Amino acid sequence: MRDDRNGQIVVIFLSVRTGTDYAGYATAAEAMESLAARQPGYRGFESTRGSDGLGITLSFWADEASAIAWRNHPEHTAIRNAGRDRWYSSYEVIVCAAQRSYAWDRG
Numbered sequence: 001m002r003d004d005r006n007g008q009i010v011v012i013f014l015s016v017r018t019g020t021d022y023a024g025y026a027t028a029a030e031a032m033e034s035l036a037a038r039q040p041g042y043r044g045f046e047s048t049r050g051s052d053g054l055g056i057t058l059s060f061w062a063d064e065a066s067a068i069a070w071r072n073h074p075e076h077t078a079i080r081n082a083g084r085d086r087w088y089s090s091y092e093v094i095v096c097a098a099q100r101s102y103a104w105d106r107g
Helices: 024-038 064-072 075-089
Strands: 009-017 043-051 054-061 089-096
Touching: 009 064, 009 075, 024 075, 054 064, 064 075, 075 089
Parallel strands: none
Antiparallel strands: 009 054, 009 089, 043 054
């Protein structure tokens, strides 16, 4: 975790998987992570999925324009459509600005 998120745009992606095509999903997720990391304004991401199937992914962007450009990227759009067809039973996207952040590490 990092403690320098202030002022960044945070895209929160909450998802519930269908439980099918795990290999296809893993391939697509890896491709999206790699593609996002190459986009202007990309600042990182955190992701987890619980045993109940709920996934939470946070992606961090320098500004609103960067987040919108990612949303509209043609390869991202294609994978999003595949997700709707195959991998997700539902999802929600929440976009907000990080106003304050801090981190602690036992290290």
